[in-house]
Amino acid sequence: MAPCTAVGVLPALLLCAVGASARRVTGVLEVAFDSDRLAGARLLARLPFSAITLGHIVLARTHACHRAVRSHERVHVAQYERWGLLFFVLYLGSSAWQLLRGRRPYVDNHLERQARRLAGDDDPPVG
Ligand SMILES: [Zn+2]
Incomplete structure (x- = not known):
C-alpha cells in the first residue's frame, strides 16, 4: 500500500465504524454514507469541502457526493501518484504561500x- 493511501485508512475505518460504507470504483476506495440524513453525514456536512482524497482513498459525505466530485478527486489521486508523500508538503506549502x-x-x-x-x-x- 502506498504511504499516502495508508494515511487514509484510519479515517476510512472510523467512518465505516459509524455507518459509512466503502465501494471500490476504478481502483479507488470511496467511503461515504448512503444518505444525507444519517448523523455521520450531517456531521461531515459541516466541513468546508465536499470530499477529501488521501492517496487511493476518497472520503465524502455521501456516495451521491462521490459521483458529483469524482473527476476532480481522480485528479488528486493522479497528483498523489505523481508526488507521493511530497503531495502533503506541496499542498500545505501552496496553501501557506x-x-x-x-x-x-x-x-x-x-x-x-x-x-x-x-x-x-x-x-x-x-472538493
Ligand atoms: Zn480538490
Whole structure:
C-alpha cells in the first residue's frame, strides 16, 4: 500500500465504524454514507469541502457526493501518484504561500486549481 493511501485508512475505518460504507470504483476506495440524513453525514456536512482524497482513498459525505466530485478527486489521486508523500508538503506549502500573498489558501492552492482545470470544474471548487 502506498504511504499516502495508508494515511487514509484510519479515517476510512472510523467512518465505516459509524455507518459509512466503502465501494471500490476504478481502483479507488470511496467511503461515504448512503444518505444525507444519517448523523455521520450531517456531521461531515459541516466541513468546508465536499470530499477529501488521501492517496487511493476518497472520503465524502455521501456516495451521491462521490459521483458529483469524482473527476476532480481522480485528479488528486493522479497528483498523489505523481508526488507521493511530497503531495502533503506541496499542498500545505501552496496553501501557506497563497495565504502569505493574501489569497485564499484552499481555493487558490495550485493543486486545487490544477484539479479544477483538469476535471473541467466550474467555480466555486467542489472538493
Ligand atoms: Zn480538490
